[in-house]
Amino acid sequence: MNIVRRGARGAVSDRWPYLAAGAAVGLSAWAGARAAGPSDDWYAELDKPSWQPPAKAFPAVWTPLYATIAWSAGRALSRAGGRERRALATGFGVNLALNSAWTWLFFARRSPSDGVWGALLLDASNLQLIRRVARGDRTAAAALAPYAGWCLFATALSASIARRNR
Template structure:
């Protein structure tokens, strides 16, 4: 008698598909979020910001590799997780995270609301914790790759809170 896998079992997607889909999702979030940013607007320039805020060029220099690590981590973790509820939960966590990531720019810049931005970045921090937890369950290498992203978002939360405090 030959034992076979259940019909509902689906193989893991190929590496090209995993990394390509992850890169496309991350790029879409980056473009969507970036389209809301206007750091040269009179509104943004008039905000009182802390002396320790990095120069505007540093944000692009930091976010570019961070987006790369998010795509890498997602593609890598999706190669380790079995099809089914765990994979769906990981994909869902990543989707929520990317939506919150892009949404912060809309809240802060497009709505011109540092307070809404702060609420958004606090939600993003919670989402980062969830994404890290889910990723670590299936792939510690991928989870380690997400740590700088989570740390930078934590820094962004402190920066956003400082801007809110200075601009009541």
């Protein structure tokens, strides 16, 4: 039996992809949250479809989704090397930027139609990211499926709100 022992330095280097991914996801969530507030009168006045979830559902859904994105990114980055690692990091970074941007487009700009365009870009980014991650780690890619699904739901919801409030 061949046992490899690692010192403290090895343990930290094994965790850095997870730590970096967690920090990036946390920053993205924080940046997006700056654009939307629970007491936004503008949003309360919009005509929304009957199938919109209650306000308390959004943090209940996003919290585990963000944790899953961080885990998936950490796992994918820890298994990749060189150019592929850089490409994965860039893909996750672009995706998280688009994730935050949606909130700014929809809420800060008070533009449901801009939010739809942002959501469509995020959906395309999700599909590209899942495809790229799957090349190196199908488990990490599968973990992104609920995030992509929720974003597709958010796109439909944004489109419905934009259509109802022209």
